[in-house]
Each structure stands twice: as structure tokens, then as C-alpha cells.
Amino acid sequence: MALPYTHHYDLSFFALNLKKFGSSHLQPFCCLRCNSSVSSSPFTEKHSLQRYQRDQWVYNNNNQQRPSLSCDDEAASCSVPADSDSIRLNDIALQLPELRKLLQVLKHKRESCGGQVPKNGLGDVFLVGTGPGDPDLLTLKAVKVIQKADLLLYDRLVSNAVLDLVGPDARLLYVGKTAGYHSRTQQEEIHELLLSFAEAGATVVRLQGGDPLVFGRGGEEMDFLQQQGIQVKVIPGITAASGISAELGIPLTHRGIANSVRFLTGHSRKGGTDPLFVAENAADPDSTLVVYMGLSTLPSLAQKLIHHGLPPDTPATAVERGTTPQQRMVFAKLKDLADKIKTAELVSPTLIIIGKVVALSPFWPQSLTEASRLVEV
Incomplete structure (x- = not known):
């Protein structure tokens, strides 16, 4: 490609x-x-226009609460307040209804005649390294997995150019962390999301900049899921x-x-x-x-x-x-x-x-x- x-x-x-x-x-x-x-930044800043455009599906039923953006398309800088606990909790609360709905859709999809249900009923979880930013540095295996995913959880260091490769029917969810906000609670939320969608039979991809096992949280996510009986496949990226x-x-x-x-x-x-x-x-x-x-x-x-x-x-x-x-x-x-x-x-x-x-x-x-x-x- x-x-x-x-x-x-x-x-x-x-x-x-x-x-x-x-x-x-x-x-x-x-x-x-x-x-x-x-x-603008080539990466996904938490309050960037690109991020909210990508993740707007999680706010479909919450238009009255949707974050108000005042953005310049050229600069993609938003007048949204800086990170805080309240903003993070509100973000999660807005996402939950659509996440639950998506889980039901995925379960129905797997149970329908057209879907293939894994023998153990569980979906696939991939930890995918996306490299330092240039999409040409992605591995062929990473591109194939990204394009067939049902749900992709991505963080700040996954470049916008890489996210442009995601399939049209996939759902994207931003789980990026910023300096000074690396709480245990937030990482546990990522763990639970990966587990829930895997149990629903979905193909879940956790995208991480660089290599997921080099100064990332890939090892923790892999360990948690394996303890829950979920098989995790790691696709390395160029660190x-x-x-x-x-x-x-x-x-x-x-x-x-x-x-x-x-x-x-x-x-x-x-x-x-x-x-x-x-x-x-x-x-x-x-x-x-x-x-x-x-x-x-x-x-x-x-x-x-x-x-x-x-x-x-x-x-x-x-x-x-x-x-x-x-x-x-x-x-x-x-x-x-x-x-x-x-x-x-x-x-x-x-x-x-x-x-x-x-x-x-x-x-x-x-x-x-x-x-x-x-x-x-």
C-alpha cells in the first residue's frame, strides 16, 4: 500500500x-x-478537533452534553479546558451508553448467520505498535489488523495519518493520557474496555505509538487480559x-x-x-x-x-x-x-x-x- x-x-x-x-x-x-x-499536531491531542470528529459516535445520544468546540480547522486548536478529574469522569459518562449499545451490536453481529463465532466465544485482542508517526513505517501485519478491527482504542502518540487507515465500519475510542495524568483508575478503564469487547467476540485493537512493549503499558494490558483467559497477540512497531x-x-x-x-x-x-x-x-x-x-x-x-x-x-x-x-x-x-x-x-x-x-x-x-x-x- x-x-x-x-x-x-x-x-x-x-x-x-x-x-x-x-x-x-x-x-x-x-x-x-x-x-x-x-x-496542527500530527498526533491526537485530547481536546483536538480530529479527536472529537473521530469519537463523535460516543456522543450521538448525548448531544445536549457534547463538548462545545471552538476550533479553527486549520490549527485544530480547541477552547476546551485542560485535563481535570471532573472532565475525565464526564467524558467517560458520555461514552458509556454508546459503548454499551456497541457491545450489543457486536454480540448480535457474532450471533447472526453472517458472523463467525469463535469456538470459545471470545474475540481477538491485538496490541499494535504504530511506530513514531510516519504511516509508511507501519508493518504490513499492523495495517491488515487495523483495517479489519471492530473497535480501536488509541492514544495520543498514534498519528492522524495512521488513523486514516482504519476501516469505515470500525469504531475509534480515544484513551490517551497526558503529562501529570497517569492514574491507575484510567489504566483500569482501558483494561475493562478491552476485556468487555473481547468477551463480546469483537476484534479489538489497542493502538500504541512506537512499540507497545517499549515504555508503554502494553505489558500490563497483556498481563491483565491473559489472567482473564483472553489471548493477546502483539504486533511490534518501530520504536x-x-x-x-x-x-x-x-x-x-x-x-x-x-x-x-x-x-x-x-x-x-x-x-x-x-x-x-x-x-x-x-x-x-x-x-x-x-x-x-x-x-x-x-x-x-x-x-x-x-x-x-x-x-x-x-x-x-x-x-x-x-x-x-x-x-x-x-x-x-x-x-x-x-x-x-x-x-x-x-x-x-x-x-x-x-x-x-x-x-x-x-x-x-x-x-x-x-x-x-x-x-x-
Whole structure:
């Protein structure tokens, strides 16, 4: 399936002519912005116009309570209040009648002559990774499952371009979480939804950005369903570390430069600025570090890495909305990266890559001289 998805980049470097300027005069910082007619997020923001258009079926019988939107189709930004417990509970209350109705429709569908009822009466549940955003990076198996699903539960990091592949008769339900709202109750709701529809014999797909088993809740969802006797099939996705590093031309490992790669979560406890865990050996200069969800904790993380021995001038990059037309990125030495991110005003989702291999990227301002020096060493 051909999915046109082109990128148009506009690069601006402090200096690019390495023959004219010595590398010592260059500042290792650049910002890559993509020219695109689409100004909105490529992902599904909780209060976005796209989200409510997709999920409007859950409000069909509740028009008087339907969230009021004041949206510009171009920007797709809505004047809906920020997340709160009351909004979340109201959202769920609005969805319940239509969800129950859908369950009955699915049960009738499976029991009718035209439907095939599984021997054990249970439907299929798929945990599907949708990659970092570019729909061309989906696996063929993922596309097939997405197109035959009855119900798809999707989160914020599933791109709009991926959701365009969903079949016309399928139902979409947003179950995304946002920073500061990762309650146990919300995850249990997702568990119960998956279970209820599987018991009704439906083909249920849980879509997750990246890979569902890399810093996702896929393992918890799989464990819960298996304990209830529901078979779960996992379709892996290209995790952000692989997809975005490839987009930037950064090898995560490279002979003589990086002999290992480590994935870290940048999440903190209770929304603080300290990362959950940074092992002392994470500061290995011969390893590559990839930090997921690390925007808010990067200043503390960088200090700890330097304290444990990682050189302050270690090449690093931060990439916002990688592999999508809205991709932006900054390159800098580790000691300067947090400041450069702040200057560029990068937002979530942003992936951070730290290590000597970053200097091998053609986008690194000193790439020609740095790459040559690293390979010779």
C-alpha cells in the first residue's frame, strides 16, 4: 500500500562551509524545521478537533452534553479546558451508553448467520505498535489488523495519518493520557474496555505509538487480559529510537564508537524534575543513550550523567515529533542541550539521543570533521 508521506526540510546552521571556516569556530547547534501546510499536531491531542470528529459516535445520544468546540480547522486548536478529574469522569459518562449499545451490536453481529463465532466465544485482542508517526513505517501485519478491527482504542502518540487507515465500519475510542495524568483508575478503564469487547467476540485493537512493549503499558494490558483467559497477540512497531535515529542518519551502535545502546525513561516521580533512575554505568562514553519522555527531567539528567563521568561536550540531539512533517530538532553538546531545547521551544513528544554517534549524523554542524576524527580513532 503506497502511502504518500513526503518531508520538506528547511535547515539553518550557524555555519556550514567547513572548508572556509575552521571547526573551532562552529557552534554545535542547529534547528531543523519542516515546511508544511499543516500547522496542527500530527498526533491526537485530547481536546483536538480530529479527536472529537473521530469519537463523535460516543456522543450521538448525548448531544445536549457534547463538548462545545471552538476550533479553527486549520490549527485544530480547541477552547476546551485542560485535563481535570471532573472532565475525565464526564467524558467517560458520555461514552458509556454508546459503548454499551456497541457491545450489543457486536454480540448480535457474532450471533447472526453472517458472523463467525469463535469456538470459545471470545474475540481477538491485538496490541499494535504504530511506530513514531510516519504511516509508511507501519508493518504490513499492523495495517491488515487495523483495517479489519471492530473497535480501536488509541492514544495520543498514534498519528492522524495512521488513523486514516482504519476501516469505515470500525469504531475509534480515544484513551490517551497526558503529562501529570497517569492514574491507575484510567489504566483500569482501558483494561475493562478491552476485556468487555473481547468477551463480546469483537476484534479489538489497542493502538500504541512506537512499540507497545517499549515504555508503554502494553505489558500490563497483556498481563491483565491473559489472567482473564483472553489471548493477546502483539504486533511490534518501530520504536521511536530506531525510527528517529534512522531519519537523522544516526547509527545507534557503530564499530569503534558505540558498542551498546541503552533506552532510558525520562519520567520522574510525581511530576518532579528528577528522572526516576540513572545508573552510574549509563554514563559510559562508549554507549548511546536514548531518552524517552525526558523533556522536563533533562537538566537534572544531564548533570547526573556529567557527574558520573560522561564528557560535557558529548554530542546530543533532541527531536520533536520525529518522522512526521512537523519534525523539529536541535543538536548541541550535552552541557548545552537543555538550553537549546528551551530556546527552540520543543514540546512533547520529544526524543533525546546522547552519544558520540550523534556526530555521525549529516545534520550535526561539525559532521564532516567530527565523523572523520571518530572513525580514525
